[in-house]
Amino acid sequence: MVASSIQTLPKDRPLVYRHVLWTRITHWVWAISLFFLLLSGLQIFNAHPALYIGDQSGFGFDNEVLSMTAENTDTGPKGYTRILGHSFDTSGLLGLSQASGEPAARGFPAWATIPSYQDLATGRVIHFFFAWILAVTLALWLIGSVLNGHLSRDLAPRVADVRNLQRDVADHARLRFHHQRDYNTLQKFAYAGVLFIVFPLIVASGLAMSPTMDTVLPWLPELLGGRQTARTIHFLMMLLLVGFFLIHIIMIFAAGPLNELRSIITGWYRVDHPSGDEDQPARRA
Structure with a gap:
């Protein structure tokens, strides 16, 4: 169904600069980090499933x-x-x-873990290495996004987004996409949920499971309901991230993979003509 609905945009439609370099770099750092975090995390889980x-x-x-x-x-x-x-x-x-x-x-099966054989020590080393990369990159992204206005301008949902939510859900269900520079309503809510709910809970629950952090943040495990609850929260947030990733990939293919990938690699994104304006310049910043 998705493959038959993949959209291609005429080349005479305008290109806009959608993603600055810093956004593109952090996107790919997160993608690589989350890949290794997921597979090494399943290796750790297998030690006590x-x-x-x-x-x-x-x-x-x-x-x-x-x-x-x-x-x-x-x-x-x-x-x-x-x-x-x-x-x-x-x-x-x-x-x-x-x-x-x-x-x-x-x-979990061998093909879903890093390393593929049971090795808790190696899994933990890989997991903690990429966990710190993810946490540091997230903190730097947050600081940069506040300073350059990306957070408030592009990601923060507004009242108009709430009013438009039902229509946007219906459009996505019909695989009807509007190619614009700004994020659509569902994108804003999805990205905000991942960046400000899922990621913080993953980091907090990960720290709560660490005996090393007991002396630094002794109140954190109790705040999350106990160390075992923190482990369960960590696992559930991982499932949400996997679900977000799968939907994200499906939407990329449905909306036009070449256009979507170009925007996150080069920054340039081909958009629809504004209604009634077919003579818009071919490129604008």
């Missing part, structure tokens, strides 16, 4: 919200994912998957 609510976990607690396990059955080993007490057979993907041609009991 279960999530809980509260500060502690173990046999004396009934606070599990998710787990991935493998069990021997009459028909052979099977993998199960248990969510809030409900079990699902996820053999071949979660709980039990193939590794070197043999069934292996592990949360």
Whole structure:
């Protein structure tokens, strides 16, 4: 459905300078960082593929919200994912998957983790390295966006965006896109949610799980509901980011991949002619 709806824009439509260099650099730094953070994070999760609510976990607690396990059955080993007490057979993907041609009991499969074999120490080194890159880049981006007005001018949702939300949702559902320099309503809400809710919660929950940070921020785990709750929040925010990424890629292909990629690589974006103005100059800043 999406492939048949990919839009191509006539070359006589104007080009506008949509993304400054700093925005483009941070975009790609985040993309690379999140790729390694996701796969190394799944490696860390596999060391104990279960999530809980509260500060502690173990046999004396009934606070599990998710787990991935493998069990021997009459028909052979099977993998199960248990969510809030409900079990699902996820053999071949979660709980039990193939590794070197043999069934292996592990949360996520080998192809979804860095490194592919079980190595918690290496996974943690990679994860923390890219976590600091992401956090520092995010802080620098925030400072730069405040100083150059990008935050208030382009990303902050306005009253008009709230009023336009229903129509924008309907347009996207019909794969009907308006190519403009400014972000549309859904983009503003999506980017604002990722930048100011998901990213901060990922950073905060990551710090709350670190024993090293206990002496610096001893109140943080309690603020998030306990260290195990922080781990669960970290995992849920990861799922939201994966969902955002998948939708982001689908929208790029649906709206015209060459135009979208050009804007985030070169900064230049081809837009629709303003209504009733087909003689607009070919390029403007």
